[in-house]
Amino acid sequence: MTITIVGAGLGGLALARVLHVNGIDAVVYERESSRGARGQGGMLDLHSGTGQRAMREAGLIDQFHAIARRQGQDLRLLEPDGTLLLQEDTPDDAPLERPEVDRADLRNLLLDSLPEHAVCWGHAFESADNGLLQFADGSSATYDLLVGADGADSRVRTLLTDARSAHTGQNVVELGIPDIDRTHPDLAAMVGRGNYWVLGNGQSLSAQRNGDGRVRIYLSFYNTAEDWFATSGIPFGDPAAARVRLIDLFTGWDSRFTALIAACDDTVLPRSITTLPVGLTWPSKPGFTLLGDAAHLMPPVGQGANMALLDGALLGLALAAHPDDFAAAVKEYEREMFERTSAAGRQSARIQEILSSPDASRKMLAFFQPG
Numbered sequence: 256m257t258i259t260i261v262g263a264g265l266g267g268l269a270l271a272r273v274l275h276v277n278g279i280d281a282v283v284y285e286r287e288s289s290r291g292a293r294g295q296g297g298m299l300d301l302h303s304g305t306g307q308r309a310m311r312e313a314g315l316i317d318q319f320h321a322i323a324r325r326q327g328q329d330l331r332l333l334e335p336d337g338t339l340l341l342q343e344d345t346p347d348d349a350p351l352e353r354p355e356v357d358r359a360d361l362r363n364l365l366l367d368s369l370p371e372h373a374v375c376w377g378h379a380f381e382s383a384d385n386g387l388l389q390f391a392d393g394s395s396a397t398y399d400l401l402v403g404a405d406g407a408d409s410r411v412r413t414l415l416t417d418a419r420s421a422h423t424g425q426n427v428v429e430l431g432i433p434d435i436d437r438t439h440p441d442l443a444a445m446v447g448r449g450n451y452w453v454l455g456n457g458q459s460l461s462a463q464r465n466g467d468g469r470v471r472i473y474l475s476f477y478n479t480a481e482d483w484f485a486t487s488g489i490p491f492g493d494p495a496a497a498r499v500r501l502i503d504l505f506t507g508w509d510s511r512f513t514a515l516i517a518a519c520d521d522t523v524l525p526r527s528i529t530t531l532p533v534g535l536t537w538p539s540k541p542g543f544t545l546l547g548d549a550a551h552l553m554p555p556v557g558q559g560a561n562m563a564l565l566d567g568a569l570l571g572l573a574l575a576a577h578p579d580d581f582a583a584a585v586k587e588y589e590r591e592m593f594e595r596t597s598a599a600g601r602q603s604a605r606i607q608e609i610l611s612s613p614d615a616s617r618k619m620l621a622f623f624q625p626g
């Protein structure tokens with residue numbers, strides 16, 4: 256019986272690892288040509304009950320703790336005029352509730368824990384029928400169970416549901432300041448060791464220190480159209496001019512915030528934020544299932560990677576418990592996954608609503624400090 260996983264993201268790799276730990280082989284087909292072919296983005300915080308639970312089931316919790324950053328849990332929340340609303344600094348002996356980790360380090364940890372040929376790079380999934388997978392390069396492979404772990408724009412999803420991801424109204428520009436301690440020590444002190452959020456009316460700036468000394472900056476524009484990047488006047492092909500335009504879009508904000516934009520290097524990446532309907536389900540179908548963003552794409556407010564990892568781990572455990580009955584394993588997995596990820600999706604949607612609303616900073620403060 257062949258278990259075939261499409262997508263070597265966090266969810267697909269967690270599944271492959273838990274299967275491996277339980278003595279079950281699986282093959283992962285990934286469209287990227289190698290592990291380093293594409294940047295993996297910034298930091299993730301792994302929650303003790305979900306993402307870290309998955310790492311425990313994968314037998315990798317000690318290795319995870321070795322690369323996790325406790326101080327990454329620090330948080331500063333500000334208003335556009337510079338008012339500091341909340342500052343939480345993590346004590347050195349604080350529990351590792353939500354430590355941060357570089358996404359690339361986490362992915363490398365999972366990749367290194369698998370047998371050498373477990374991931375077949377350069378295989379872009381095209382279609383599947385009657386136990387045969389087709390790839391874009393004309394090659395093919397067989398499967399008894401096909402798991403779609405192919406992310407936000409999943410192609411495998413179409414085998415189970417007609418649901419499509421839709422634009423949330425949020426458009427994000429990602430920038431970054433390399434080696435900030437050396438190049439801009441004043442800005443480094445301002446951002447601190449973890450997450451730095453400035454929430455305005457329909458716009459936000461968040462900065463996040465990464466393990467390699469880079470600070471990633473995300474500029475969000477809420478309630479904007481799907482084609483907003485085309486009409487925004489941001490010249491993405493000319494990074495210096497793009498920074499000038501972005502500073503212009505933050506007119507009226509405290510000059511310390513626009514100084515962060517001015518200090519960025521030439522990485523200027525547009526990211527359009529889409530989601531699947533909250534609570535999406537499908538009738539269980541023998542031979543197919545989905546996990547991670549392919550199953551439940553939600554706003555990027557801290558749950559997606561945690562859910563993807565736990566999906567992978569729990570599907571692996573279900574398959575290990577029913578090695579001769581994949582259909583039963585998939586049903587058991589999907590029942591739990593639908594309930595858990597619907598709750599996470601509802602919570603993420605609520606946070607997204609706060610972020611995109613007028614007076615977002617005060618509402619977020621109330622969210623962090625209820626009562």
Ligand SMILES: Cc1cc2nc3c(=O)[nH]c(=O)nc-3n(C[C@H](O)[C@H](O)[C@H](O)COP(=O)(O)OP(=O)(O)OC[C@H]3O[C@@H](n4cnc5c(N)ncnc54)[C@H](O)[C@@H]3O)c2cc1C
Pocket residue numbers: 261262263264265266267284285286287298299300378379380381404405406407408409410526546547548549555556557558559560561562563
């Ligand atoms: C800006 C931003 C910030 C975020 N921050 C956080 C955070 O702080 N915390 C958090 O928990 N989540 C966060 N998320 C969400 C998180 O990144 C995702 O939920 C998570 O990566 C999903 O994992 P996955 O394995 O399902 O998919 P992915 O990590 O997207 O992996 C999918 C893989 O499938 C491959 N693939 C795609 N199509 C094919 C194909 N046709 N054939 C073969 N391979 C294919 C891709 O190349 C990729 O390697 C953030 C997302 C964004 C956009």
